[in-house]
Amino acid sequence: MSKYLCLTFDDGPNLPGDNTMNDMLDILQKHEIPASFFLIGNKITDDNKKVILRAVELGCDIQNHSWSHPFMAELTAEQIKEEYQKCDDAITELVGVRPAFFRPPYINVSETMYQNISVPFICGCGCNDWEPDKDAEYRYQHMKEATQNGVLYLLHVSEGNKATLQAVDRIVPELKAQGYEFVNLPGLFEKCGVNPHKNHALWSIVQ
Numbered sequence: 001m002s003k004y005l006c007l008t009f010d011d012g013p014n015l016p017g018d019n020t021m022n023d024m025l026d027i028l029q030k031h032e033i034p035a036s037f038f039l040i041g042n043k044i045t046d047d048n049k050k051v052i053l054r055a056v057e058l059g060c061d062i063q064n065h066s067w068s069h070p071f072m073a074e075l076t077a078e079q080i081k082e083e084y085q086k087c088d089d090a091i092t093e094l095v096g097v098r099p100a101f102f103r104p105p106y107i108n109v110s111e112t113m114y115q116n117i118s119v120p121f122i123c124g125c126g127c128n129d130w131e132p133d134k135d136a137e138y139r140y141q142h143m144k145e146a147t148q149n150g151v152l153y154l155l156h157v158s159e160g161n162k163a164t165l166q167a168v169d170r171i172v173p174e175l176k177a178q179g180y181e182f183v184n185l186p187g188l189f190e191k192c193g194v195n196p197h198k199n200h201a202l203w204s205i206v207q
């Protein structure tokens, strides 16, 4: 039986002078796998759009992680729609494909958000990789423990997040050797035969 996994990365693209997302693309290219990137809309600039287009060329999909990364459950319906739509428009204008998934910042969700954002919400199995004291070994071990068919890993390409680069570079060949195939997010739902449009979805494992 085929087994599928998806790496998803939040909080790109990077601020000037940082190459974390591009370094992750080097690793994905080396291991010949795609992944998914959830971008913060207001970080997209002329300077970093090249790295986003490189991700698309490597078979990655670009998804919506809001315009300015607020706690959205505290926002009004109008503010929620604006946070979603501004990011959606910025990505669509750049890559030519409208995002099909949404990751709520801080996985902070509300009924109002579900009523005003129509695409499926994505969570994921994380390894606390936003905490600087969690080293590459810790992240690798937690990813390994979460591994099962249909898992999507929640990771970050935020500025300077080198331990995640190391953990991914280490775990990918091991999981490939175990027979797992890495696919992007639309591919994960397709390969697993699951319709992502489920009421109040917050996907971490697709099955």
Ligand SMILES: [Zn+2]
Binding pocket: 010, 011, 065, 069, 105, 106
């Ligand atoms: Zn985030």
